[in-house]
Amino acid sequence: MYKIEDIKVGMIESYSQTITDYDIRAFSGLSGDRNxxxxxxxxxxxxxxxxxxxxxxxxxxxxxxxxxxxxxxxxCVYLSQNLKFRSPIYIGDTVTAFIEVSSVDLIKRHVRFKTYCKVGRSKVITGDAVIYIPESK
Known part of the structure; x- marks a missing residue:
């Protein structure tokens, strides 16, 4: 875990996963969204x-x-997230999610992130999030 003092604007992390039929069916069961x-x-x-x-x-x-x-x-604790779904994601697509630090509020202990997902070179989801970082013990 990062201490809030060590988090700097511009830091980026990413995660990739290929979407499968199993993922969709499992998420449907978990969420109740059977569209x-x-x-x-x-x-x-x-x-x-x-x-x-x-x-x-x-x-x-x-x-x-x-x-x-x-x-x-x-x-850390998720405080907010907004999302814009720009393009569909299909079975077999490899999605790479990115989070990028856009601001750090040391007083409130909040970190704001740009968030986006890409399939290939296309951004398919965009948004931003705010995370709370509790004091270390």
Whole structure:
């Protein structure tokens, strides 16, 4: 875990994962989102996407993994996140999530991050997040 004093604007971490049918079905069961555009090939073929798409929240959850394990690390608390879903993510796409420090408030112990996911060179999700870092013991 980083101490807040060691976190600097511009620090970046990333995480990559290829989205599978299993991921989509497991997330559907966990979240309760059983929208057929995620689960039904025939339904999805008739949609604007022409094939099944992943839940946007699967890829955006990679930000939480980065915050809790890499930057700032264990013990931090998610305060806010906004997201813009720019393009669909399909089964077989490799998503890379990035978090980048944009500001540090030492008094409030808040760190603001730019957050985004890419498939190839395209940004498919953009947003920003605020994380609270408790005092070290």
């Amino acid at each position: 057929p555009v995620h689960l039904d090939d025939i339904y999805a073929e008739k949609s604007r996407y022409k094939k099944r798409i992943a839940h946007g929240m699967i890829s955006s959850s990679f930000f939480s993994a980065l915050f809790g394990t890499k930057l700032p690390g264990t013990g």
